[in-house]
Amino acid sequence: MDLGIAGKAALVTASSRGLGFEAAKSLAEEGAKVAICARHKKGIEEARDQLKQSGADILALTCDVTDESEVERMVRTVNEKFGAIDILVANCGGPPPGPFLQHTAEDWRKAVELNLMSTVFLCRQVIPGMTERRWGRIVLMTSITAKQPIEGLVLSNSVRAAVVGLGKSLAGELGPYNILVNSVCPGYFLTERVRGLAESSSCLSGESPQAFIDSWAQQGVLGRIGNPAEFGPLVAFLCSEKASYITGAAVAIDGGLNRSIF
16 A cells, blocks of 8 residues: 655654654655654664665654754754655653652653653644645654553653643644644553563562563453554554544554543
8 A cells, every 4th residue: 555655754753762663664664754863873873774774765863852942953954854844753752650659840840841842842843834835744652541541650641641632732723734633542562661661560569570561461452562563554654645534533552452432
């Protein structure tokens, strides 16, 4: 299936590894020109080298997406290299686990900056060009915690839901300009983030990290943890011409973990 995004310019943040990398890979495989970014130069350059093996046009940049001036600089660089950004996949790391009373006011501030404000900064930079061209795709990468809170992840449960609310609001504002905005809510995938959560849970309980991963696998109806390679194609589809009637959605990709009807 031709998704119709060959030659489009895409920016995927926090894409040196994990689900961000898989999103960038799927877009590159569809012929998009893809700018990737992360905070650390070594990791993002290694990701660039992997993606370029398929012949894709890849631009690797370092950026702290919680810093608005750095986001502005990054977007300007992408525009100079690829032309105006057609596709934004706004991704970032997750806030730390822990119960409510363990987290300080500073923890909450950092979580809001990391997950919500970084998304705001990115959208503010790319939307003007998209409205001018009357075409755009924005995918906000959140978490299944936005739909179904997970014990011990109060920061993620709270701020990820705010990102979904932002996406729903932007979809309403930008629909007349043919800009589609959707959120993707992944469940448990075997990434460094999930391994880190298993390690943290292990330290608190004394059970092995693998025991937690096994228990999380059983929470979904498929009875397994997701393979990161299963994630990217969904993002590519939502960025495509084939998804031209989908906007304002919060799409779960969680192996059936979330049991709610909506």
